[in-house]
Amino acid sequence: xxxxxxxxxxxxxxxxxxxxxxxxxxxxxxxxxxxxxxxxxxxxxxxxxxxxxxxxxxxxxxxxxxxxxxxxxxxxxxxxxxxxxxxxxxxxxxxxxxxxxxxxxxxxxxxxxxxxxxxxxxxxxxxxxxxxxxxxxxxxxxxxxxxxxxxxxxxxxxxxxxxxxxxxxxxxxxxxxxxxxxxxxxxxxxxxxxxxxxxxxxxxxxxxxxxxxxxxxxxxxxxxxxxxxxxxxxxxxxxxxxxxxxxxxxxxxxxxxxxxxxxxxxxxxxxxxxxxxxxxxxxxxxxxxxxxxxxxxxxxxxxxxxxxxxxxxxxxxxxxxxxxxxxxxxxxxxxxxxxxxxxxxxxxxxxxxxxxxxxxxxxxxxxxxxxxxxxxxxxxxxxxxxxxxxxxxx
Numbered sequence: 001x002x003x004x005x006x007x008x009x010x011x012x013x014x015x016x017x018x019x020x021x022x023x024x025x026x027x028x029x030x031x032x033x034x035x036x037x038x039x040x041x042x043x044x045x046x047x048x049x050x051x052x053x054x055x056x057x058x059x060x061x062x063x064x065x066x067x068x069x070x071x072x073x074x075x076x077x078x079x080x081x082x083x084x085x086x087x088x089x090x091x092x093x094x095x096x097x098x099x100x101x102x103x104x105x106x107x108x109x110x111x112x113x114x115x116x117x118x119x120x121x122x123x124x125x126x127x128x129x130x131x132x133x134x135x136x137x138x139x140x141x142x143x144x145x146x147x148x149x150x151x152x153x154x155x156x157x158x159x160x161x162x163x164x165x166x167x168x169x170x171x172x173x174x175x176x177x178x179x180x181x182x183x184x185x186x187x188x189x190x191x192x193x194x195x196x197x198x199x200x201x202x203x204x205x206x207x208x209x210x211x212x213x214x215x216x217x218x219x220x221x222x223x224x225x226x227x228x229x230x231x232x233x234x235x236x237x238x239x240x241x242x243x244x245x246x247x248x249x250x251x252x253x254x255x256x257x258x259x260x261x262x263x264x265x266x267x268x269x270x271x272x273x274x275x276x277x278x279x280x281x282x283x284x285x286x287x288x289x290x291x292x293x294x295x296x297x298x299x300x301x302x303x304x305x306x307x308x309x310x311x312x313x314x315x316x317x318x319x320x321x322x323x324x325x326x327x328x329x330x331x332x333x334x335x336x337x338x339x340x341x342x343x344x345x346x347x348x349x350x351x352x353x354x355x356x357x358x359x360x361x362x363x364x365x366x367x368x369x370x371x372x373x374x375x376x377x378x379x380x381x382x383x384x385x386x387x388x389x390x391x392x393x394x
Contacts, residue, residue: 003040009078010043013058014124016075017082020057022049024082025106025121025129032117035128035138036170045073045082046121048104054082068100085109107131114152114159115166115178116144141172149181157188160222161200168204168213179220186221197226198267205248211237227266228256239313246273247306250280254310257281276303283307288316293371296329304329333370333377340367341379342386350386365390 010026017024024047033040049057051066060074069084084102086109103109106121106129113119116134128135137144143163145152153160160182167174174182189197204213214230214237217223223230233255240251249269253260260281264274283299284307286292296304304325311318334340344359366382369375375385 003034004043006043006078006080007034007040009076010045010080011124012076013045013073013080013082014047016057017045017047017049017054018124020049020053022047022053023104023106024049025123027110027121028113028118031120031122031128032134032138034122035120035135043080045080046085046106046109047082048085048106049082050084050102054084069102087112111146113146114156114162116146117166117172119146137175141170142175143167143170143172143178144175145178145181149178150185153181153185153188157185158192158196158200160186160189160220161192161197164213164216164220164222165200165203165207167216168207168209171209171212174216174220182220182222187225189222189225194266194268198269201226201267202245202248205240205245205251206243210240210242210248227259227263228252236313242309244302246276247280247309249273250277250306251310251313253277254281254284254314279303280306280310284310287311293332294368296325297332297334297367297371301326301329333373334367337363337367339377340370340382341377342366342382346379346383347386350383351391362386362390 007026007030010030014024014026024045026043027046028044030040030043047054051063051069051071054071054073055061058073058075062072062074062079064070064072064081065083069086071082073080073082085104085106087101087103110119110121110129110131116132116137118134119132120134121129123129132146133144143166145159145163163174163178163182166172204210204217207213214223215234217226218231218234236255237251240248242248249263249267253263256263260277263269264277269277279299280303283291283295283303286295287307288311291304299307305322308318308322308325329335340363342363344355344363347353347359347362348355366375366386369385369389370377370382375381
């Protein structure tokens with residue numbers, strides 16, 4: 001496979017660490033994706049060197065998580081996270097360790113990780129260090145916890161949801177004992193911050209096997225502790241597919257319409273996500289009645305196309321192909337209110353009236369007149385329309 005620029009940068013970082021007398025390896029998801037011939041994004045390095053050693057070896061570093069042994073190395077032109085081999089003490093609240101202990105052993109570091117496919121390392125010369133059967137599990141296409149799955153999930157209960165996310169992303173099944181452990185400890189997900197849960201669900205929405213992910217969420221018993229009636233609405237997700245997480249949140253709200261505000265609150269959705277959800281649902285409702293020229297004008301193309309997808313996923317008959325949306329929107333005389341040839345100052349000058357709510361009413365009417373073709377988007381023509389049609393009708 002073609003290794004990413006970040007991979008080569010990480011190898012240069014490893015070379016410098018080794019020359020200083022320490023061990024260092026590429027670890028985690030980058031190794032997994034490398035073996036799967038997938039695009040490798042975040043490349044992390046684990047080392048026997050202590051954070052203080054790393055800061056001496058490299059001239060440009062940032063303490064991004066030094067209490068957990070993580071230093072960001074900037075020397076090679078691209079940031080690389082370098083973390084000291086560590087073990088973790090007793091976990092509190094099923095989400096964070098009470099203490100972190102730095103060690104000199106790669107094996108001790110790898111055995112604390114969540115799943116076998118994420119517990120491998122690569123040396124500078126390309127040798128794969130696989131102590132827990134990660135390569136075999138990749139071949140078998142299974143997600144298996146490292147060691148005792150109940151121990152792993154009681155250390156950090158989010159790992160249960162991560163198992164399902166990896167399953168959806170990779171198209172892997174969850175190994176039997178790992179799944180049984182999730183079912184047994186599923187209630188522990190309630191200890192996890194909602195923001196962390198939302199991040200994992202967002203990745204499930206965007207995965208290639210999102211329907212399988214949601215089905216597995218139900219089978220794992222985790223769905224019982226998450227908001228949104230996943231079990232009774234599973235069939236709604238069969239055709240769902242997206243590369244944008246906000247589409248998943250909007251679709252979850254669509255099939256749980258009476259609980260939209262609760263979904264907003266439970267999953268701590270951002271203001272931007274909530275605005276998108278409301279716009280898509282409004283556009284969807286309008287689509288079922290038949291979009292008007294004002295709908296094409298008011299909503300951006302992504303919102304309109306998402307609402308169209310929702311109609312298809314909900315098995316509604318659609319009267320045109322998806323390409324028609326962009327074509328229709330592109331033919332509008334104006335694409336935004338900013339393109340209207342007049343503004344409030346024009347209206348006040350022409351009428352000698354003071355500013356007030358009437359201006360928005362007039363501008364909305366002018367916009368509609370332009371969009372419908374009743375008047376051209378020219379100042380002279382709009383002035384004539386305003387003085388002869390709008391004021392007289394008012």
